[in-house]
Each structure stands twice: as C-alpha cells, then as structure tokens.
Amino acid sequence: xxxxxxxxxxxxxxxxxxxxxxxxxxxxxxxxxxxxxxxxxxxxxxxxxxxxxxxxxxxxxxxxxxxxxxxxxxxxxxxxxxxxxxxxxxxxxxxxxxxxxxxxxxxxxx
Amino acid sequence: xxxxxxxxxxxxxxxxxxxxxxxxxxxxxxxxxxxxxxxxxxxxxxxxxxxxxxxxxxxxxxxxxxxxxxxxxxxxxxxxxxxxxxxxxxxxxxxxxxxxxxxxxxxxxxxxxxxxxxx
Numbered sequence: 001x002x003x004x005x006x007x008x009x010x011x012x013x014x015x016x017x018x019x020x021x022x023x024x025x026x027x028x029x030x031x032x033x034x035x036x037x038x039x040x041x042x043x044x045x046x047x048x049x050x051x052x053x054x055x056x057x058x059x060x061x062x063x064x065x066x067x068x069x070x071x072x073x074x075x076x077x078x079x080x081x082x083x084x085x086x087x088x089x090x091x092x093x094x095x096x097x098x099x100x101x102x103x104x105x106x107x108x109x110x
Numbered sequence: 111x112x113x114x115x116x117x118x119x120x121x122x123x124x125x126x127x128x129x130x131x132x133x134x135x136x137x138x139x140x141x142x143x144x145x146x147x148x149x150x151x152x153x154x155x156x157x158x159x160x161x162x163x164x165x166x167x168x169x170x171x172x173x174x175x176x177x178x179x180x181x182x183x184x185x186x187x188x189x190x191x192x193x194x195x196x197x198x199x200x201x202x203x204x205x206x207x208x209x210x211x212x213x214x215x216x217x218x219x220x221x222x223x224x225x226x227x228x229x
Contacts, residue, residue, distance in 0.1 A: 008151070036220075043116070043203050043223040044154070088153065097144055098218060102153040 003027050006089055006101025015110050019076040023089035023101045026070065030091040030099075033065050035074045038086045038103065047087075048074065079108045113137055114206050116221030123194055124229055131189045131224045133204030139184035140206035144218070145177075148201040157202075160187040194228040201225050 006023045013019055021035075032051055036044035048063040050056045050072075056063045064073040072091070076083055084107050090098040113136040123129050133143055141162045146154040158179050159167045166179035176198075178190040187206075191198055202225075205218040 006153075041201075041223075041225065043220040045220065046218070097156045097159060098154075100153040100155075102151075 004089065004091060004099050004101045007104055008102050010105040010107060012107045012109060013079055015079060015081060015108055017079050017108075019074075019079050019083070019106060019108075021074040021076075021087050021089075021104050021106070023072050023091075024070055025072075025091060025099075027091075027093065027099075028067075028070065029093040032092050033063070033072050034090045034098070035061075035063055036088040036090060036100075038088060040085075044088055081108045081110050084108050114204065114219045114221040116204055116224055118224055119222055120225045120227075122227045122229065125195055126193055128190055128192045129194055129226060131191075131202055131204075131226075133187045133189070133206070133221050135185045135206045135208075135219075138206075138208040140187075140208065141184060143181060143187040143204055143206045145179060145187075145189050146203045146205065148203060148223075154203060157189075162187075191226065194226070196228045199226055199228045 004025050035048045037047050038044040050063050050065050053065045053067045060077045062075040086103040086105050088103040089101040092098050115134045115136050117132045121129055143160040145157045147157050148154045156169050157172045160179045160181040162181045162184050168174045176192055181187040201223050203223040205220045207218050
C-alpha cells in the first residue's frame with residue numbers, strides 16, 4: 001500500500017462550484033500536510049500548509065486535516081477556470097522530503 | 111516569497127550525451143535541496159537529497175553514477191544526467207527549504223522544472 005493515496009480524476013466541474021479534493025494516508029507519523037497546485041509543464045507551487053488537525057482557510061481555499069481518520073481535504077469555493085490544474089497533496093514527518101499523492105486533475109468549465 | 115530557479119527549463123539531447131540541470135535558491139540559503147522526477151500523469155518521486163558540502167543521499171533504485179548531484183554552495187545544486195537514454199526523458203524538479211523557516215516545517219519551494227527529452 002502506498003503511503004499517500006489520491007484519486008487522479010479527472011474531475012470536471014462548472015465554474016462557481018465547490019470543489020473537494022481528498023487524500024488518505026497510512027503513516028500516522030505524518031505531521032505536516034501540504035497542497036500544491038501544478039499547471040501543465042510547470043513545477044508545483046505551494047497552496048496550503050497545515051500542521052495539526054482542523055481547518056485552515058485562505059481566501060477561496062480551505063484545507064482540512066483529520067489525523068484520526070488519516071484523511072486530508074482541500075476545498076475550493078467559487079471555482080474559476082483558472083483553477084484548472086493538477087492538485088497534489090503532500091505530507092511529511094521528517095520535515096524534509098515530502099511524500100506526494102499522484103495528483104488530481106481538475107477542470108473548471110466556464 | 112522564496113524563489114527557486116531551475117535551468118534549463120527544457121532540453122533535448124542525443125542518447126549517450128550528458129545533461130546538467132541547475133537549481134538555485136535566489137533569495138535564501140538552503141543547506142538541503144531535493145531532486146524529484148515526474149513522469150507523465152505520475153506523482154513526483156524523490157530521487158535524491160542534496161546536502162551542501164557533502165555527498166548526496168540517493169533513494170533506492172536511483173543510480174548514483176548516472177545521476178550526479180553536486181551541492182557546492184548554499185544556493186546552488188546541480189543534477190547531471192550522464193549518458194542519457196530515452197528512458198531518462200522526464201520532468202526533473204528541484205526543491206529547497208529556506209533555512210530561516212526553522213526546522214522540521216517541511217515547507218519546500220519548488221523550481222519550475224526541467225523537461226528532458228532524450229532522442
């Protein structure tokens with residue numbers, strides 16, 4: 001079993017919809033959880049970063065961590081076509097190298 | 111925010127030649143840089159951890175003699191793909207952690223990536 005599981009999609013939603021992206025993990029030692037956005041042919045860029053269980057909000061983005069269920073989520077409100085990208089979850093316990101999910105491809109249609 | 115610059119962004123080479131990719135942290139110092147490889151529709155896979163002034167640590171299955179990593183300064187790490195073959199064609203991405211960000215935060219900044227195509 002891979003340490004981080006993420007549904008690759010693709011996920012297609014209409015503009016303005018609420019998007020929910022999820023990852024599960026198996027290593028209970030993971031403490032730091034990130035979401036990266038990657039546009040085609042570009043490197044990943046950090047979107048959200050959380051340390052503990054609970055919710056963290058930044059504009060239209062909300063990251064949620066449930067350590068008891070080993071489950072993390074990223075919600076995007078009022079989705080825009082510019083949000084179309086691949087979203088990668090990542091996590092670590094050592095503070096260094098990250099363990100990535102496969103990424104979920106999101107398409108927001110006008 | 112912190113910026114990591116990677117060069118070249120795209121390179122095409124003939125089979126058997128060597129290619130060098132540079133990774134620079136532009137406005138911060140990084141004792142540790144990481145090199146990842148990403149095949150199409152796959153996630154990023156860690157290849158090696160590059161430590162300034164010492165030998166790189168390679169992940170299992172990554173040939174250290176093929177992927178030479180040099181981390182000569184706190185702002186520069188290089189990855190050289192030696193005797194490249196078509197199966198080495200991939201997207202190579204480096205990342206670095208800002209020393210000022212403290213320890214064990216896990217927060218990394220990524221370069222834009224280098225797309226290598228070996229003919």
